[in-house]
Amino acid sequence: MGVDRVRWGIVATGNISTSFTKDLRLLDDAVATAVASRSQDSADRFAAEFGIEHAYDDYRRLIESGTVDVIYIGTPHPQHYEIARTALQAGVAVLCEKPVTLTAKQAQDLVAVAAEHKTLFAEAMWMRTNPVIQALFADLATGVVGEPQQVVADFAFHKPALPARLLDPALGGGSLMDGGIYPMTFAYMALGRPAELKAVGSLNADGIDLNVAMAWRYDSGAVAALTCGLKSQNPWVASVSGPEGSLQVPHRFHHPEYYVRHTAAGAERIDVPTHGLGYHYEAAAVMRALRDGHIEVPSLPHTATLEILELLDETRSQIGVRYPGDDDDLTG
Ligand SMILES: NC(=O)c1ccc[n+]([C@@H]2O[C@H](COP(=O)([O-])OP(=O)(O)OC[C@H]3O[C@@H](n4cnc5c(N)ncnc54)[C@H](OP(=O)(O)O)[C@@H]3O)[C@@H](O)[C@H]2O)c1
Structure with a gap:
């Protein structure tokens, strides 16, 4: 028998999900076991391309399926928050594309939910693991x-x-x-x-x-x-x-x-020798942290995620960029 492999669920079938899943194949101790898309056709196509066993037309079904240890979220930024929160509440670890949320307030909430449910949460800021x-x-x-x-x-x-x-x-x-x-x-x-x-x-x-x-x-x-x-x-x-x-x-x-x-x-x-597209380094860092029982990945620290989002909030405020959800009160 080989090593126990960490089971990954891929949420979304766009560009970056494709690159990430390609690189995941470079890790002997990782396996993509499930994929979720907004459409069953896309999920099936992606599953066939990467030899993934389970394909869902709804990310909630993937999270509840019991077929994954960790999900990778590759949707546009506004969708990250709800998907990550749902997974963390279900005790499924999360590696989420950058920026993890649109606002610092949303990211603070996710870090709190991760702590409450003792579940790993990390931003896929792959540059940090290069x-x-x-x-x-x-x-x-x-x-x-x-x-x-x-x-x-x-x-x-x-x-x-x-x-x-x-x-x-x-x-x-x-x-x-x-x-x-x-x-x-x-x-x-x-x-x-x-x-x-x-x-x-x-x-x-x-x-x-x-x-x-x-x-x-x-x-x-x-x-x-x-x-x-x-x-x-x-x-x-x-x-x-x-x-x-x-x-x-x-x-x-x-x-x-x-x-x-x-x-x-x-x-x-x-x-410095590198290989692949460069996304397997962050995946490997997540798996090390999972095996060590951590809810935070040392090379992808929560503090950095939060402080960068605070700086993004401030920058957007100065230049006048607004997003839906900017005024949401998450404390209620
Ligand atoms: N780390 C990196 O190098 C890197 C590079 C590019 C992008 N990113 C990040 O990755 C995220 C996705 O970027 P991408 O370039 O992969 O985008 P993309 O090619 O447009 O793919 C996004 C996917 O998200 C899903 N999705 C869910 N809700 C959606 C909605 N309302 N509208 C459109 N798509 C929706 C779709 O998959 P389904 O049809 O299967 O649901 C879509 O294919 C962004 O947050 C971006 O910042 C990171």
Whole structure:
């Protein structure tokens, strides 16, 4: 007999669910046992593609089926909250795509429900579990560039036909929630939560943010300059710098293959072997935490999820982006 395999349920059959489920096959101790979609046809098609035993036309049926230990949620952001809450209340662990919710208040509620039901909850911020990113931040912690003073990062992309959900307010559209969360997370990993943030944004007629620039200031004196957008093909790079040099991450900095350390010793390219698309690292981290009986994944901490969502709330408020549910009172 092999190792006991963790049973995964996949909720939604779109782009990211497909990528995640492909990568799950790289883990010997993981198996996708169920999938849920809004339509039975899509669930059946996805199940056939990945050899998944159970297919449901409703995520609630998947959660209640007893066929999974953990679900992965790959729906648009506004649907995350209700699905995650239902699973946590049923004692089914949750790995949910970023941003886990539209508001910090919703995420705080999910963390509380996870604690109440002693069930694991994690945001699928896959950049945090990428081996290159982990090596870079371990390097930074040694003081190789001195005390970090500046972070610069951008995440703007453009395609002639953008996926419809990115331009739909009802689906949590906009560059900030989809892309901006990455430069924000990079700066947060380097410098922590800022003392002050200022943001400007250009919105379209539907109130969707198409271009955003953020400036963060720290009491230490450090600053971060971050951008995101849906109208330009940016370098998509990130760096963290101090008096002794900088650590620079190339194009697609959120899942890099290497970074470059610039110091007085010169420029050194640091390669870290990676494989797959990069989503199995977060899945493996979830499974380690499950086996250790944790409700939180050390590399995907609740505090980071909550604080980034608070910063997203503040940024949206400054640039005027509103979503359904912004005024919901979850305390009642
Ligand atoms: N980590 C990453 O690299 C990464 C990359 C892209 C996106 N994401 C995140 O993943 C989430 C989904 O993004 P995606 O690009 O995979 O989107 P997508 O291709 O549009 O897929 C989303 C899926 O969600 C399901 N869904 C449930 N309710 C829906 C609704 N009201 N409208 C539309 N679809 C609905 C649909 O599956 P069914 O038809 O089967 O129900 C749909 O195929 C977002 O939160 C996004 O931020 C993460």
